[in-house]
């Protein structure tokens with residue numbers, strides 16, 4: 001478990017950590033010289049607790065947020081002689097908006113006040129904490145100087161880990177990086193608090209948002225080398241594959257290919273009661289993980305947000321960031337630099353929403369506290385005709401493959417989704433595609449009553465779903481005998497091509513024309529002119545004859561009757577049977593035609609398996 005300090009400058013946070021752990025968390029010479037914490041510091045209590053000590057100075061709130069972003073519990077320190085001060089309030093706001101689940105209050109420096117004063121402060125504190133997440137939490141009174149109350153506090157903290165609820169964060173490994181440096185002989189070291197999942201020595205992991213893959217050479221925590229380490233631990237990783245100076249605060253190290261990088265995030269934001277109004281397109285400072293960024297706020301459904309209000313917004317960052325689903329964030333104003341609000345990331349891969357997209361956000365607002373399985377079910381419902389892969393869900397909701405599989409399995413058992421190819425699709429989506437296919441076929445039959453069915457490719461072009469889904473639905477419709485499929489043509493089972501008397505007459509005329517012209521047939525174009533038919537209609541008659549195997553089109557525009565083809569193959573078989581081989585000229589003579597028809601015809605016979613070509617001669621295939 002990671003415990004973070006919080007509280008106003010000089011209220012005794014670092015002294016308290018030292019009294020509890022024996023370690024001075026102020027690491028830097030400058031900190032020691034000025035008696036002030038500047039950056040986050042660390043210390044350990046026993047095996048199970050790591051402290052992240054943060055600065056109280058108003059100029060270093062940024063570092064306070066960096067430290068607080070990944071803690072499991074907070075200790076809000078209030079100096080007995082000073083009482084609540086500006087950063088006591090600001091830090092409490094930050095802890096609340098980061099939704100730190102557990103916290104306690106420590107009144108420090110009690111050696112400087114008398115009991116009466118202390119009693120008054122306790123009453124004041126109780127009043128002030130009413131309604132906050134610390135309201136019903138214990139208040140300890142200690143002196144780091146005399147040691148009074150320290151042992152009790154220590155005892156309380158040591159038993160706290162067991163009482164902590166199981167972490168609600170995902171199970172993918174992720175650690176926002178708060179330090180990166182290189183150690184000679186070992187290379188790049190990054191440190192941070194693991195917020196979810198666990199890491200093993202030898203793992204391949206990825207640095208975000210750089211999207212560089214690196215290998216974990218070694219893991220260290222509290223000066224011990226470990227093989228594996230998980231959420232709620234301070235962690236130092238020795239990485240291979242990237243120099244330390246390429247990595248900094250704002251980067252995170254996490255499971256490969258599972259987090260997305262984007263300049264746009266859809267969030268649910270709230271403004272503090274004391275904050276100034278934030279207008280559409282205003283730029284704010286956003287603290288996300290250990291990073292601090294500038295972003296424009298695009299409210300959805302409103303022009304501005306006033307103090308104390310909350311709303312969905314899209315944050316457009318100046319640079320790409322990598323966030324996790326449901327990651328908390330803090331908003332600060334640019335100048336003066338004040339904490340003005342916070343929020344939660346709801347979509348790490350959003351489309352750009354328009355200000356007026358109120359409908360779209362209604363579901364987001366409704367869903368924001370819902371379990372992730374409900375989010376996944378909603379995604380299927382929203383993308384009814386689309387196949388969704390487990391990988392894309394893992395990325396969108398920052399989940400491990402196992403967790404995604406579990407949720408998908410449940411939805412499948414409930415009959416809500418169906419597995420198709422490597423993805424899944426909403427059951428209702430399949431029904432909708434089936435309905436579209438029915439409509440398309442019906443319309444096709446109506447428009448082309450003489451054709452035996454619709455080509456699959458034409459059907460695919462008219463549906464806006466991918467072909468794997470269409471194929472899946474078609475198979476189902478075949479199984480239920482709703483459609484019939486033959487030679488790549490699909491028809492509704494009840495449909496029969498209808499040819500009336502005049503159709504039949506034209507077909508006969510066309511066929512006769514082609515048959516009688518033998519090896520020197522007119523082109524399709526000439527035939528259509530001759531019959532004086534609309535191109536599209538003419539094409540349908542041709543298709544009918546091709547499908548009923550009356551004519552053959554060996555090459556675009558050229559057509560032979562099946563009897564001619566048959567006759568030609570008999571002549572050639574006999575001729576080559578005697579001669580062994582023949583040139584195009586000989587065969588052209590044999591069939592009584594010219595090159596224009598002979599070449600397509602001979603190529604057709606090659607494809608049919610009658611003949612083959614070698615050099616300029618043709619031979620019989622066996």
Ligand SMILES: Nc1nc2c(ncn2[C@@H]2O[C@H](COP(=O)(O)OP(=O)(O)OP(=O)(O)O)[C@@H](O)[C@H]2O)c(=O)[nH]1
Pocket residue numbers: 007008009010011012013014015016035036037038054055056057108109110111112142143144145146
């Ligand atoms: N008398 C007394 N002085 C204390 C106690 N705890 C801390 N101090 C003194 O208060 C001053 C500030 O203590 P720190 O622990 O550095 O305060 P901090 O909250 O860490 O300050 P920042 O990190 O700068 O925000 C130091 O001079 C400490 O010696 C205490 O219990 N009693």
Ligand SMILES: [Mg+2]
Pocket residue numbers: 013014015036037053054055056
């Ligand atoms: Mg300090």
